[in-house]
Amino acid sequence: MSLLDLLVARITAQGPITVAEYMADCLLHPAFGYYATRDPLGAEGDFITAPEISQIFGELLGLGLAQSWVAQGRPQRIILAEAGPGRGTLMADALRAARAVPGFVEAAQLVLLEASPTLRTPQADMLGGYAPHWIESLGDLPDDAPLFFIANEFFDALPIRQFQRDGRMWRERQVGVAGDALRFGLGPAQPQPALAHRLDDTTDGDLIEHCSALAPAIDAIGQRIAVHGGAALIVDYGDWRSLGDTLQALRDHKPVDPLKTPGAADLTAHVDFEAIAQAAPCAHTRLTTQGVFLERLGITHRARSLAQHLTGNPLDNLIAAHRRLTHPEEMGNLFKVIGLFPEGQAPPPGLDI
Numbered sequence: 001m002s003l004l005d006l007l008v009a010r011i012t013a014q015g016p017i018t019v020a021e022y023m024a025d026c027l028l029h030p031a032f033g034y035y036a037t038r039d040p041l042g043a044e045g046d047f048i049t050a051p052e053i054s055q056i057f058g059e060l061l062g063l064g065l066a067q068s069w070v071a072q073g074r075p076q077r078i079i080l081a082e083a084g085p086g087r088g089t090l091m092a093d094a095l096r097a098a099r100a101v102p103g104f105v106e107a108a109q110l111v112l113l114e115a116s117p118t119l120r121t122p123q124a125d126m127l128g129g130y131a132p133h134w135i136e137s138l139g140d141l142p143d144d145a146p147l148f149f150i151a152n153e154f155f156d157a158l159p160i161r162q163f164q165r166d167g168r169m170w171r172e173r174q175v176g177v178a179g180d181a182l183r184f185g186l187g188p189a190q191p192q193p194a195l196a197h198r199l200d201d202t203t204d205g206d207l208i209e210h211c212s213a214l215a216p217a218i219d220a221i222g223q224r225i226a227v228h229g230g231a232a233l234i235v236d237y238g239d240w241r242s243l244g245d246t247l248q249a250l251r252d253h254k255p256v257d258p259l260k261t262p263g264a265a266d267l268t269a270h271v272d273f274e275a276i277a278q279a280a281p282c283a284h285t286r287l288t289t290q291g292v293f294l295e296r297l298g299i300t301h302r303a304r305s306l307a308q309h310l311t312g313n314p315l316d317n318l319i320a321a322h323r324r325l326t327h328p329e330e331m332g333n334l335f336k337v338i339g340l341f342p343e344g345q346a347p348p349p350g351l352d353i
């Protein structure tokens with residue numbers, strides 16, 4: 001039995017499923033889900049992320065949050081949280097660097113949102129010294145202290161629904177069955193009041209995406225920041241409002257057909273940062289590219305200082321990592337950053353309003 005067999009049997013019996021239902025099963029099915037069953041990160045995995053490319057990424061984000069903590073009067077007890085911590089690398093680098101800011105690490109209670117039992121193991125190994133506490137949903141974040149929050153490549157894993165415009169109505173893209181394979185199809189044309197604002201910037205036949213888990217997630221984070229203080233740094237690939245099909249499957253660092261090998265390839269979609277800004281019940285920054293953000297935080301300065309101790313291959317790797325994270329043709333422009341912060345306070349370093 002594979003996830004493909006299971007989905008074909010279920011769809012044959014019960015009818016087509018939405019793209020969101022398909023994504024959720026592919027990523028998080030307890031027995032066959034992509035994240036539920038493996039560690040997908042790194043050179044031997046299917047994709048590589050910024051913190052796995054260079055320690056500088058996590059260091060700069062950690063120092064950025066610590067700087068916001070200082071600007072907000074060094075609260076004595078804070079929640080330091082990460083959603084989708086992968087191997088725990090980003091948070092480990094962030095905490096190590098933030099030791100340079102006296103009191104920050106001591107004030108922090110570490111909370112991790114992780115759906116994958118497989119990935120909780122490396123997270124426990126990497127971060128065990130900080131006594132992390134795992135939660136199941138952002139609604140479970142403690143709500144009694146300032147929240148300092150990081151997410152890198154978490155929101156792109158949240159399931160999206162896709163709708164194709166048909167006059168002033170929408171047809172939902174679905175996953176159905178043809179023989180023993182999966183196939184995309186379209187549901188009946190229906191009005192979608194939640195998509196009314198997209199009638200202004202689309203024409204017949206355009207495809208748009210909607211992530212229904214996004215607004216509640218941002219609301220849970222933003223409410224805590226609005227009430228208790230703190231800051232959030234959200235890094236992902238995507239843009240201000242999305243248009244077109246951005247569902248992407250990656251296997252062994254290469255794009256593959258998203259319907260071919262359910263559960264064995266990573267599935268993501270571009271993050272709609274406008275939807276994040278609209279859902280935020282606190283202040284938000286302007287959207288900034290990852291390259292500009294990291295430059296403003298001093299990535300080149302930090303890379304130079306690390307380079308002083310290196311020669312040969314390690315030095316070449318460092319130079320390549322710096323380029324990969326910042327260059328407009330690599331991750332520099334594709335990845336974006338938005339910050340959340342309390343009204344009336346300074347935005348997180350590297351971001352502006």
Ligand code: SAH
Nearest residue numbers: 035049084085086113114115116152153157
């Ligand atoms: N932030 C890490 C890992 C990114 S991969 C890095 O930059 O390297 C996506 C992460 O989000 C993984 O840890 C995955 O298990 C987790 N994840 C995906 N969907 C999730 C969900 N719905 N709830 C909680 N964690 C989720």
